[in-house]
Amino acid sequence: MATGASEPGASEPKPGSDFIREAVKADLSSGRFKDVRTRFPPEPNGWLHIGHTKAFSIDFGVAQDFGGVCNLRFDDTNPEKEDQSYVDAIKRDIRWLGYEWGANEFYASDYYDYLYDLAIKLIKKGKAYVDDLSDEEMRQYRGTAVPDKNNITLTPPGKNSPWRERPVDENLDLFARMKAGEFADGAKTLRAKIDMAHPNLVMRDPVMYRIRREPHYRTGDAWCIYPMYDFQHPLSDAKEGITHSLCSLEYEIHRPLYDWFIQEAEVFPSRQIEFARLNITHTVLSKRWLLRLVQEKLVSGWDDPRMPTLAGLRRRGYTPESIRDFLSRIGIAKTDSMVDIQLLEHCLREDLNKRAHRVMAVLKPLKLIVDNWPAGAVEWVDAVNNPEDEGAGTRALPFTGELWIERDDFQAVPPPKYFRLFPGNSVRLRYGYIITCTGYDTDPATGELSAVHCSYDPDTKGGNAPDNRKVKGTIHWVSASHAVPIEARLYERLFPAERPMDVPAGTDWLSTIDPDSAQVLQGAYGEPSLASAKPGDFFQFERLGYFSCDPDTRDSRAVFNRSVSLKDSWAKIEKKQG
RNA sequence: UGGGACGUCGACAAGCGGUAAGUCAGCGGUUUUUGGUGCCGCCAAUCGCAGGUUCGAAUCCUGCCGUCCCAGCCA
Numbered sequence: 289m290a291t292g293a294s295e296p297g298a299s300e301p302k303p304g305s306d307f308i309r310e311a312v313k314a315d316l317s318s319g320r321f322k323d324v325r326t327r328f329p330p331e332p333n334g335w336l337h338i339g340h341t342k343a344f345s346i347d348f349g350v351a352q353d354f355g356g357v358c359n360l361r362f363d364d365t366n367p368e369k370e371d372q373s374y375v376d377a378i379k380r381d382i383r384w385l386g387y388e389w390g391a392n393e394f395y396a397s398d399y400y401d402y403l404y405d406l407a408i409k410l411i412k413k414g415k416a417y418v419d420d421l422s423d424e425e426m427r428q429y430r431g432t433a434v435p436d437k438n439n440i441t442l443t444p445p446g447k448n449s450p451w452r453e454r455p456v457d458e459n460l461d462l463f464a465r466m467k468a469g470e471f472a473d474g475a476k477t478l479r480a481k482i483d484m485a486h487p488n489l490v491m492r493d494p495v496m497y498r499i500r501r502e503p504h505y506r507t508g509d510a511w512c513i514y515p516m517y518d519f520q521h522p523l524s525d526a527k528e529g530i531t532h533s534l535c536s537l538e539y540e541i542h543r544p545l546y547d548w549f550i551q552e553a554e555v556f557p558s559r560q561i562e563f564a565r566l567n568i569t570h571t572v573l574s575k576r577w578l579l580r581l582v583q584e585k586l587v588s589g590w591d592d593p594r595m596p597t598l599a600g601l602r603r604r605g606y607t608p609e610s611i612r613d614f615l616s617r618i619g620i621a622k623t624d625s626m627v628d629i630q631l632l633e634h635c636l637r638e639d640l641n642k643r644a645h646r647v648m649a650v651l652k653p654l655k656l657i658v659d660n661w662p663a664g665a666v667e668w669v670d671a672v673n674n675p676e677d678e679g680a681g682t683r684a685l686p687f688t689g690e691l692w693i694e695r696d697d698f699q700a701v702p703p704p705k706y707f708r709l710f711p712g713n714s715v716r717l718r719y720g721y722i723i724t725c726t727g728y729d730t731d732p733a734t735g736e737l738s739a740v741h742c743s744y745d746p747d748t749k750g751g752n753a754p755d756n757r758k759v760k761g762t763i764h765w766v767s768a769s770h771a772v773p774i775e776a777r778l779y780e781r782l783f784p785a786e787r788p789m790d791v792p793a794g795t796d797w798l799s800t801i802d803p804d805s806a807q808v809l810q811g812a813y814g815e816p817s818l819a820s821a822k823p824g825d826f827f828q829f830e831r832l833g834y835f836s837c838d839p840d841t842r843d844s845r846a847v848f849n850r851s852v853s854l855k856d857s858w859a860k861i862e863k864k865q866g
Numbered sequence: 867u868g869g870g871a872c873g874u875c876g877a878c879a880a881g882c883g884g885u886a887a888g889u890c891a892g893c894g895g896u897u898u899u900u901g902g903u904g905c906c907g908c909c910a911a912u913c914g915c916a917g918g919u920u921c922g923a924a925u926c927c928u929g930c931c932g933u934c935c936c937a938g939c940c941a
Contacts, residue, residue: 331941366940423939430937444868477939487869489937498939517941541870541936562871569877575941617889619879621872624934628877631890641903676903707901716899751899762899831900858901 303353306620308561312350312532315559321531324356328382329363329521332374334575335590335597336381338611342566345615346534348387359528360389364397365515367504377590381598385608396524397506403515404467406523406553407478407496411459415552416496418462419451419479430492431484446484446492466499469512473499480519482548490545494518522546526555533558536565537622566618567626570781571596572788586801587782593849594782594805604779605826605836605851610639626787633852636834640851644828645673645680648718648764649814651776651832652695655739656765659726661689669750671719685815687720690768692813697763698740700728705861707760709740715761718830722748722759764830771813775847777838780805814846821846
């Protein structure tokens with residue numbers, strides 16, 4: 289397994305650095321296992337999100353740390369929801385993050401014959417039976433009360449199905465006929481014979497097979513019975529010789545069942561270990577919820593830049609490196625946790641600060657007229673491409689007498705501590721000249737600001753004052769006659785609430801979405817070099833943030849997504865001032 | 867009130883009987899031609915609570931409290 293383009297940093301996990309690696313290490317030294325083989329088992333029913341990223345970086349990472357192998361196995365045993373397009377998307381996204389599985393690509397649906405044979409083995413051992421109970425009856429027999437979130441639940445022992453003691457031969461016959469399609473969907477199930485009085489509900493004779501006449505995206509209509517997760521997963525792990533089956537906490541109560549199937553089927557004894565799944569503030573990490581956002585068109589698709597999917601993050605401008613760094617920082621534990629999204633944003637800023645070339649772009653343009661500039665003159669000034677990376681070199685920028693500056697960088701009446709442009713004040717135009725604001729124009733009709741006037745100091749080319757005088761503010765600009773029109777898309781959090789799922793009873797969490805979370809700025813301008821930006825290119829727009837070139841880019845106009853803003857201490861001051 | 871798990875700074879998270887790492891956030895300062903970056907400093911007399919064991923407890927024991935998960939013929 290490769291870890292991607294960049295070499296692993298010093299913060300990469302090491303054997304024994306978390307409780308899972310400790311357990312694996314112990315299993316190796318105790319001789320329980322001779323080597324390490326893990327698996328990442330996504331169901332192809334949706335696109336991968338950053339939560340999955342934690343899971344598969346553990347799966348691949350643990351294998352890698354111990355010189356083992358990690359299989360990619362599609363857990364595709366539910367024909368109703370699965371599709372090849374999801375398989376393709378999942379593979380693409382895992383690779384993007386930097387993991388490779390080579391030939392170790394498997395499908396649970398390839399194990400249908402193997403699983404069927406094992407089911408027969410269990411029937412013959414008297415450990416499984418065909419049941420005629422309906423789903424509703426089965427629920428009642430399981431002996432549980434009506435679901436009610438906040439009520440204490442009574443869980444009397446379950447009741448045995450009247451079909452529980454069917455003779456082995458009859459079970460064998462019926463199961464074969466289930467497979468042959470003699471019974472209607474839902475008419476019969478194959479159940480494990482465990483204990484209907486077991487305190488753990490999942491042990492009360494769980495269903496192993498259900499009848500479902502639904503074409504499967506890989507097996508077509510070859511089967512009309514499909515294995516359930518609890519039966520299929522441990523045995524699929526066994527078939528692949530998985531030593532450590534790593535999964536999230538919700539499967540903890542399934543572990544006894546996992547072990548039961550392994551023991552009764554007499555197969556390779558994989559060990560299941562559970563860890564806490566990833567939660568992040570201001571977003572939802574659940575394929576089911578994300579699917580709703582897509583289906584109800586509240587976002588533009590699985591790859592909407594506001595989505596926490598890998599495709600969304602990629603389009604937004606997140607780098608694989610930044611995500612891997614994030615994962616290395618959040619740790620692995622069993623405590624339910626909610627990670628602050630600001631940590632993710634920090635990781636992106638840190639990565640891009642080192643690597644992104646700086647360019648100047650004006651998002652909300654305001655005309656600046658340099659009144660004492662020689663008419664028609666164009667001067668070229670040098671600009672540093674990346675102050676964090678000397679090797680990135682410099683570029684030349686055209687400076688003229690008519691410039692675009694950021695609307696926010698001028699105030700007719702400046703608030704306290706404002707040190708950008710206002711009448712009488714001087715600022716530096718980055719890499720250009722020091723200017724002094726001499727006035728401004730307003731539209732006679734609307735009274736709105738239309739242009740700002742200034743004079744420049746010819747002795748300050750490049751921004752340095754020969755007399756070393758202090759100029760507190762430096763603002764960005766682009767030459768109006770050289771600027772290229774660009775489109776900038778600014779994103780806010782899709783959910784203003786820290787925990788979107790925690791809505792009052794009766795409220796649909798979808799209604800808490802920020803309808804203005806995507807803002808499109810059509811009238812932005814960029815420095816000339818931006819005309820040749822290609823999708824995926826990333827930049828720092830000086831003083832504004834990191835931007836990534838979107839696939840919607842056309843020759844006529846480049847489109848940029850704001851990946852993350854720069855930290856803005858002025859915004860904090862403003863906020864304090866009210 | 868059946869079963870399974872978890873409770874260390876606002877958020878993550880080390881710690882594994884010898885006297886509370888680190889990161890993000892926050893706050894203050896400094897450097898700066900990005901109000902960015904960098905740098906410096908502050909931010910847990912205390913580990914959910916109460917007892918107990920011990921020379922010594924976040925770490926061991928007991929009890930309590932709180933939170934999460936489970937009643938799909940989904941995974």
